[in-house]
Amino acid sequence: MKIHKLFFLIFASTLCLGTPQKTLGQIQIGGLADFELRMGEEDSSPYVNETPTDGLSLYTPYVRLFINSGISEKWFVNSVLQADYYNSKSLNNPFFSVLNLNYTPDAESNLTFTAGRFVTPYGTYSKRILSSQNPFVHLPLTHASGLPVSKRLGFLSYEYSDSQIPREAYPEGDTGLTMVYQRMYTQGLKVSGTVGEDQWLNYNIAATLAPASSHFEYAEYDTPAIIGRVILRPAVWAELGVSYSSGAFMKEDSAYDSLQANDLSSYDQNLFGADLTFSYRYYTLIFEYNHSTWEAPLYNENESLPSAEASVSHFSSEFIVDFPFLVGGYAGLRYEQLNSGNISTYQQWTYDRERIEIVYGHKLDRNVTLKTSYLISNDDGPGLKDNVFALQLSVLF
Incomplete structure (x- = not known):
């Protein structure tokens, strides 16, 4: 382990011995x-089911430090220093997954302007990305299951995607995108707030460097991507959410020489989502639908191929019950x-999956949650064996 990773973990462990917030x-x-x-079963990997490897794994998938500061009554800063196992079998270098400056017109205002890096405002998991917020151990397929489309290379040639795991067919050092970037951060400008005393309407609208499936460290195009989410609360027990994302997702890269002279701004992702949440006493029921289309070139390292358009859709339902007879206990089921x-004139561009x-x-304590999970997966493509049993201990400090 590199020395800066070791220092980061020691620092986090030291803070963990203190109070929940200093x-x-x-x-x-x-x-x-x-x-x-x-x-995990034999095909388990970070790219398939968020698991480092097959067999037994004992590790820390995420370590986060939250650092917030109020500059004045109207200005404040939010930041999150994070180390994780994203698409890797070892701990990645610490980085700021959130780092932004915020302005609120007055102390009583429900309106906030944000500039910098912030959580991608798309879908129900924009509020459940942390393990302390997510009742499950895993993220949904929209965030966790890779597709044969890359921000560096475009679509994988169809001859591969029917029979191989997409990551194995890409050149070394590249992976396919998920519908929503798994780390769930983006960069740009955002306006957020609520309407009404009972906050019957909540909105988060952002102009960003990339759409929901991708991420850029700096501006690649003159026109920003748009990501937004609006939540309507017609009753205390119901929420209706709508999410949208659109923008150019490809990045110029020397790995694909035949694309260097092309204008990549026309290759975009359009993503739409709707969700419905019912909460009554001890029960929560959530339905969510997402549909994404990409336009991109077909990858071939030897020649320039015409662009194509492909789509994928996602549906999920979740049922969560808090046990009234067991304080802190709950159970959940997600399908x-x-x-x-x-993909254009071809047949399916990837395989169907269900989980x-x-x-x-x-909750063992106010800030400590223990989860036991079993993930059952099935697909009609490569026939992956990627079921996984997991124990997760989530510790807030």
Whole structure:
């Protein structure tokens, strides 16, 4: 392990021994660490089911430090320093997954302007990306299952995608995108707020460097991408959410020489989502639908191929019950499908998948949650063996 990773973990562990949140003047410091024990089947990988490898794994998939500071009554800064196992079998270097400056017109205002790096405002999991917020262990297929489209190379040639795991068919160092970028951050300008005393309408609208499936460190195009989410609350027990994302997702890269002279701004992703949440007493029921289309070239390292358009849709339903007879205990069930559309004149461009996750969770303490999960996966393509059993301990500090 590199020395800066070791220092980061020691620092996080030191904070963990303290109080749940420390305040130094106007600076607030806290954090979240996840500890997991997993037993995955032979095709398990970070790209397939968020698992480092097949067999037994004991690791810390996420370590986050939250650092927030109020500059004045109208200005404040939010940041999250994060280390994770994203698309890797070892801990990645720490980086800021959130770093932004915020302005609120007055102390009583429900309106906030944000500039910098922030959580992607798309879908129900924009509020459940942390393990302390997510009742399940895994993220949904929209965030966790890779597709044969790359921001560096475009679509994988159809001859590969029917029979191989997409990552194996791409050149080394590249992976396919998910419908929504798994780390769930983006960069740009955002306006957010609520309407009404009972906050019957909530909105988050952002102009960003890339659409929901991709991410750029700096501006690649003159026209920004748009990502937004609006939530309507017609009753205290119901929410209707609508999400949208659109923008150019490809990035110029020397790995694909035949694309260097082309204008990549026409290659875009359009993503639409709708969700419905019902909450009554101990029960929560959530339905969510997402549909994404990409336009991109067909990858071939030796020649320039015409562009194509492909689509994929996702449906999920979640049922969560809090046990009235067991304080802090709950159980959850999530069923989801990811269904392939066609790629231009070809047939399906990827394989259909379905997953079921069963979870039991228990709050051992106000800031400590233990979850037991079993993920059952099925597909009509490569026939992956990627079921996984997981124990997750989520610790807020």
